[in-house]
Amino acid sequence: MKNIVIICMFLTFLSCKQETKTTELFIIPKPVMVDFTGNEFKINQHTSIVYCKSNIGFDKVANYLKEEIKKNLNLDLEIIHSENNSKKNAIILIKDSIQNNHPEGYLMNVTKRNVQLFSSTANGSFYGVQTLLQLLKIDDLNDQITFGNTIPGVKINDYPRFKWRGMHLDVCRHFFYKEFVKKYIDALAMHKMNTFHWHLTDDQGWRIEIKKYPKLTEIGSVRKETMVGKSWNEFDGKPHAGFFTQEDIKEIVQYASDRFITIVPEIEMPGHALAALASYPELGCTEGPYEVAKTWGVFDDVFCVGNDKTVEFLQDILTEVIALFPGKYIHIGGDECPKAAWEKCPKCQKRIKEEGLKDEFELQSYFIRQIEKFLIANNKKLIGWDEILEGGLAPSATVMSWRGTEGGIHAAKLGHDVVMTPNPICYFDHYQGDSKSEPLAIGGFTDLAKVYNYEPVPSELNEQESTYVLGAQANIWTEYITTPNHLEYMALPRMCALAEIVWTPSKQKDFEDFKTRLKKHVLRLKAQKYNYRSLDY
């Protein structure tokens, strides 16, 4: 008995020791498995980055690592193409599916001799590099961030819990420039997120160049003025404009791809269409005139889906969008589409009758199915907000559950893929502290704890249904967010919490431990000049 007590005490001691040390690593999101070997590796000017040239995508990982080491340690490491996986004084990116064969996983082994980073894909290698960068000691000396060059002796085996680890950005309500979009993508990469949902069109602005329909940006990207604060009848008198050219988009897509992030572009239909209708009024039920919206909210003027020209127009737009974005998903919005205009429109009513549809909800569903057929014919998958369930879901649509979790539960039970992004938890436009001391926000209350404690798989789903939950995402709508600084403040550190939810096994989640790591992690944000919200939650 006495022996058992001693063994138990020893094991408790060991597990405490392990816990403290994991915290000491300050990695976010927390890796699945960490062992301590005691053999630390020192990076110096003679350290090389090694990978085998025939391994696709590993060049991007090596270049990224080189740039980050240059930035943080001021060392210009040489990249060497070699199959020598045991080279001395090297960080070796090894393609290998035995050590870790998860499509986004990696195994890192740090010894005095070298750092070996095993992964079956370049994606996994990239996440290993993110971990490696977070292993560098970081300190804040009189507001000057410094990095150490020692990598602690660890063996880390790591892989994500979910395959959709997303962040959304609305560039319609307020426009954000290309350089900022890249900085936003950098923040995603740093947190091992892999999906950037880019909300490109809405009532208040059309933000993507479409060559066939130039008026979309000539007219649709400019609103005359903007409502002030929450006053619906006071305006600032200043035009707000901006859009991304197709060249900008190609550049951003490449930038994201170099960081293993897929962009999901969103082209809103059939609602949230005022900017498009202001440009091409013949595509609305009343044929206009329309104006790019100057206030927020939901508008009754939407695309006339009884008009074949509308479908043709949207398919032409999607053709250009498809050519720009290599990812498999196209987001078609589908949310908040009032039916008032369709109820009064002869074209929409004729379509309902001809197709034997029950009502305007079935008309919406009919329209979305047409769009889905088009996307499938072009090798893409349709994703939409949960309103696409109304009137019947298109056959292979993926549902983004935003009005709480019900839409996601319903869709998963029907055997459809879902992405969980429930309001209010995943709405980072909400207040994250006392509204009296926070910048004006749309409302709500979503603090760090609320985000961290979120479980993306609803308890209503059984094991088989749960497999349809691809992951989770947070949305940043920008009605009340006008500057990059403010946007970063809303995104960070809540994004850090979300990253852990979608990466780390749920049984390893621990808010106190997370907050301890976060205190150090924010120095990394500071080093990259992000304006994160302070941690006095």
Ligand code: ACM
């Ligand atoms: C949404 O927030 N309207 C998807």
Ligand code: ZN
């Ligand atoms: Zn109509």
